[in-house]
Amino acid sequence: MSAIERISTGLPGLDKVVGQLRLGDNVVWQVTDINDYRYFTRAFATRALSENRRVVYLRFGLHPAVVEPLPGVKVYELDPNNGFEAFSTEVHTIASREREGVFYVFDSLSDLLSAWATDLMIGNFFKVTCPYLFEQNTIAYFAVLRNSNSYHTIARIRETTQLLLDVYKHKGQFYVHPLKVWNRYSPTMFLPHVSSGEEFVPVTSSVDIARLFSQLKHYKLSDAVRRLDYWDRILIRAQELMDRLEQGDQSAVPAEREIIDLLCKIMIGRDERILSLAKSYFTLQDLLEIRNRLIGSGFIGGKTVGMLLARSILKADRDTCWEQYLEHHDSFYIGSDVYYTFLVENGCWKLRLEQKKKENFFTAAKELQQRIMDGAFPAPIREQFEQVLDYFGQSPIIIRSSSLLEDAFGNAFAGKYKSEFCVNQGSPQERYCAFEKAVKRVFASTMGEDALTYRLQRGLAGSDEQMALLVQRVSGSSHSKYFFPDLAGVAMSHNAYVWREDLDPDAGMMRLVAGLGTRAVNRVEDDYPRLVALDRPTLRPAAGFEDIRKFSQHKVDVLDTDLNENDTVVLDDMLGLKADFPGWNLLAVRDHETTRKIKKLGIKKPDAWVLTFEKLMTATDFPQIIRRMLKKLEAAYNYPVDIEFTANFSADAGLKVNLLQCRPLQTVGKPRKKEASLDYSPDNVLLANNGSFMGGNILQALTGIVYIQGEEYSRMSVSERYEIARLVGQINRFFCNDEHESVMLIGPGRWGTSTPSLGVPVSFAEISNAAVLVEVASQKHGYMPELSYGTHFFQDLVETRIFYIAMFPDQAEMVFNHQLFDQFDNALPKIFPAYSKWRNAVKIIRPAESGKKLWLNAGLRPRRLTSFFTAI
Template identity: 55%
Template sequence: MDCMTKASTGMKSLDQVVDYLRLGDNVVWQVDAIDDYKYFVNLFVENALISNRRVVYMRFAQHPPLIEGIEDITVCALNACGGFESFSTQVYDIISREGKEVYYVFDCLSDLLTAWANDLMIGNFFMITCPYLFELDTIAYFTILRNKHSFQTVARIRETTQLLIDLYNCEDCYYIHPLKVWDRYSPTMFLPHALDRENLTPITNSVDAARLFTIMPTIGIENERRHLDYWDKMFLNAVALYKEVLEGKETAAMEQKKVIEQLCKLVIGRDHRILSLAKKYLSLKDLLDIKSRLIGSGYIGGKAVGMLMARSILLKDKDFEWRRYLEPHDSYYIGSDVFYSYIVQNGWWKLRMKQRSNEGYFQVASELREKMLKGSFPAAVKEQFQQMLEYFGQSPIIVRSSSLLEDAFGNAFAGKYESVFCVNQGSPAERYKQFEDAIRVVYASAMNEDALAYRLQRGLDKRDEQMAILVQRVSGAHHGQYFFPDLAGVGVSYNTYVWKEGLNPDAGMLRLVHGLGTRAVDRVEGDYPRIVALDKPLLRPHAGVDDSRKYSQREVDVLNTVSNKLEVVSLNNMDYEGREGLMNLIGVKDYEANRRMKELGMKGPDIWTLTFDHLMTATSFPQIMGKMLKTIKSAYQYPVDIEFTINFSRDLHPHINLLQCRPLQTKGLKSKVHIPSNIREEKVLFKSKGHFMGGNISQSLKRIIYIDPKNYSKLALSQKYEVARTVGKLNKQIQNRENLSVMLAGPGRWGTSNPSLGVPVAFSEINHVTVMIEIAFSSAGLIPELSFGTHFFQDLVETDIFYVALFPEKNNVFFNHLLMNDHPNIFNQLCPDKLQFEEIIKVYDFTNKDLVIMSDILSQNVVCFLEEK
């Protein structure tokens, strides 16, 4: 190699030992004290400045600065406490900005344990940073403290770096022992060298070598414990403390509070409100139980934390015997660090950094998502996956996203990430493959466009969003080839969608289904879960016997253990022989339909209509669920949203499995709105009684995007999808909702997956509008579904989109769509490439008009009208 490509360490004798440094070298010093490293750092920096090299100092540790009093260097102050990704991104951006042939000095990497408590992530950081520095022909100095890291972490650093040097300070003498010097060799290079003033002398004599290693700090100290990660050591200490607590040692009881706080910061998260709850309601035993069921390391994520917190709140409630009702859980957790390790070890980190940029945020995400569906896992993680699956046997399980930001205060991420059912049938190899594929699907969902848009809109796009995973045993029982729970649902402690005057929002609301809870959290096509206002559980949004039948659940989501898939089965095709006690509790026989079947000579099981009325009147179920919501809400000091299942024993005693709990963002009464009583009818666009959500508002509107129901219903399927994409294009043109308030109005259900029931937009295609209207167009079967409690409606609440369902055929509803025709239609100007839809999509401009929408939640009145000047 040409000498021009060589660089100096600042010490001639060390240059001779390692045959100089080369551009691209990463040099890792393993030391006992930071001051020892500091001496060699300053030699390196002073020589670099003499050679007119740019020097950048990466400053992030708690120890004193390595470089002081030297001008002409760039000091970059970094914050490691923000987490692995934000820290690594800061470093990556600095390296990218500084460019080629820069010299770097990093603070001690061991100090990152204070922020991350994890050797694994330090190894990951080095594995992504070192190759990037090498690529840009830099020279970088790093250090780690001896005996502070696991053998595995040191091995990963050794494998990645170009130079690894042991530095000892014994009896006031420095000894340097190169352990790795990439791409060069000499007969004495890898021997220990004693430093005498400026000269390094190799120790070649066996007597001197043996004597040296006897006086050096013992490298064999805690060898067994050094097989462990720093993370594992902390939990081992916690286990020892817990044993002392059980033995009644007073000092251990005093220490317990401090350790609980420390462990919460390791596995629960960084949010101070969640941490405050965790420290209050999670015991040391609870935290050790989490560790015993944790695969990998890191946080367990918002969904897992919410579930554990809610259960613990209830079990600590002395006013009610919750143990009689709560079904035990035996969930597993895949730590958030496994997610980053998956990206790093599959070689995708550079792509991840491109995706973090403004230009690549959406564009690169699709490429990364595809790669994440095909990656491989480390052998140690695969072994833990296998052991977990052996524990569950062939019981169905569900693999659920549990990201760091998910289910937090103000950011629910409802439905943004994937959850995957594993029916878990077949050979061990088949079941393992199904599970691993499910993990990949959940990981890849971090790059879903809806999730990215959600993060961007809330200013979370630069925050760490590691994907932890919650693995739960599916609650339910086998019924022939099907597996499902008796009931499942969603509960909210504050009912912002009160549909009738006199309902108490603070009583809460349930959205209840028979079978798997997928029908409760999603907007279900052509089916209607039971909506329960807990203060008046028999009151329905629709009235009358015919309405009860029409707006009821007709299909059941189940796991088919024969086909090994999630399936939808007609309620009337289910065999309920021997389960009439349950059916009488949740439904009524449809005597008219059963009579017609007999008259036609048709045989089969009885036809049922699910009303859930007997459950509401003959049991204490509504009171129990109301108390559950109030108890958790009181602990959170914030409205909450829960997901649950119910399984009944033979005596019809309910066993509740609390699957999820999160803070619920709500829009309350706000200030009183006085709706004018003398609005002339020709000035009214629409008015309605009830069926709106968003509290009291008085909002001016500048634009209406209107999908003509009649013309839309005539479109071919492919054209309906294209209409949805065009709506998304119009949505993106809304740069600022305060300056351009838009009302979106269309037939049936927005966000449906079935275009025959509405407009199949993704939420990211309507997230900038201010008001959303769903209009019933009965002749084409386009009917709004009053689906408060679903992920879709949670998005509306969080995004502060006011919602109205209009039923023009009802007596108390008025809709004058012709009023819009008197105002400019600017669709062709906004979408000149979509002129084929000019009779379908209308965009009415009200910029110079006084169009306003007003609502009053107490009287349940909502009206949209032109104010008279």
């Protein structure tokens, strides 16, 4: 058995006290003054350099440096303001790069409070860093400032470290009191030791120890403040200031702005534009109310900030009394620190760091998802969860993702993370289990393939992305066994889908459904929400009642309180509920023709209805309310906005809107003022349409086409269609390796459908590198595109700058001349020989190999909208 290598602290007397240091030791010094820590780090570094050891100084504190710039000392400058994850990852990366046997000196951990605001995260950092340094056979020095951190944090540090040494200076002498020395013991080790020349002499007399500690007065076991996290101390200070202001204490006024800025910094986020808005519209009372409904600590996340900020903007509006239109909310917020603490406490952090490596980015994510689902919450968090559920009783609730980066300027993360409904029925224990499982599902969605792909594409793979949560009461009411809102939808202050020349893009648009809003934000299968141009709310893309009936909402998403689960109900099954539905006649019209046919056939069914929302548009001021709301929010943001809402009718209060979400609307920019010309032969036009596209004006050369042939695809089994979808994903990854590639995807029906009979069931990650996406209709095979403006799918297209075209070849003025593909060789067998059997169904066209060029030219023309793609 090899002998243990003994390492000197640089102070021979101290070596005797602790039995010297050993490789793997993490040494934490609790000091009153940073200069006291410097005394020990200088001795440590000097001795290590004299023995030709490698010394690394990790510099991040606000205090003066604790290691002198000696030859041989390697200094890393770190910025904790980038967040816990980025900071911890950087330290881990440095330790991996420097490898074994390095001697580390860290700045004071207490200084991390200025960046992270919570002791909790300091404890988390130490718990994930200390074990890794131990495995690397290093020795690391850390410091904490006495009375700066909570007892709980010091306890977590003590539990994790190998040595914890309490240091104080009195009358020019250092006293070192070892509180923990792992795997070493002597009869006097855990007594205070006083410096005497080069020695540290134990103070053994009870008289001397009592006199010494009474003079130092550094132990205050009854000090309630020390038992609080730094975060809580800030909030107590804010509440005390609020109390003074309410009592009319004018001397408190100058401090109000300072405390608002501080609270915004620790609760709202780091995005400067959002922070500026928060500081302008949130009052001190607003911020304290957020804290009163916050579980844990940390940021409340983008989705929560957007919802609360929008409500504050409207509350400050002097032109409209929004209280008469808006529902109140009583949401709770799960702070972002809960997410990281959950990962740390459940042993997930090491795997999280491994997952961030390029080679493990997707593969390790699956294991991490499972570990999250198997994890357990600390008892204090469980208690707060139970209190929230007690508050809501058996009202249905929804747990919504609200990550740090979500709903920010430039990054919507639309649909990338989960939102989970809890119908919230059953015993308290059953309701709690469902709630906790829902929270973990949202946490696990941070490791979903679409979310990870999105972060890679947006250059956010290394960013601090903590998951906070928004817990909301589901807006709506009970109708027999179903619970749902009367209306739900999304609305945008800018309308990128103007299907007629006389529509104003700046008036905005709305995507409206009856029931839960899931059918408004997702691409629904074989169903059609109502699209509303807010300057012409009665105008519809569909013409004639037959088209209106066909392209309308036929199913309603609800919560089934009997079965305690989500459900989708066909409209016919909802007709028996219309009697207790105050606004039914505003949403639906009788379908007399269908009713006559039903009766003629002798079928006993209620009269048929169609959800047109026609009277809602004509007999109420609802569209004007939404338009006014959007304009007010857009003006405050100085940017187009995108909102989610529900609305409910009541006999006494009329129609009330529940504003659920507000975020900057991701746009592709303004169309070019001057169009470039393009000469082409009509015989070479591959496809052309009149208005069914999104993406602004464009003139772009394309390097390739991937074409899924509809007739061949229709003959495939379900499993074969999924195989085609995975092939598309491989093609997508193949083209992403060359930044000069610009590829058009053409396929039958809806890309990204979950129903293979309606299109190609790809995930967005499998089509994310396309430049143009084309959906081709076919009445014969049941393929029907949907211009899903306002959905998460649409946000994906916009943020990745994918131009979208819906093709209806049977309609006048539309051309789809797919015979032109016969001019080109199919590159599929060459690029993917394993998939050669699909050469008739999947074509990869590389025009340059045939000496030809491909162009997409589209935009708003005088008197008509048009887009066409041509081969020259």
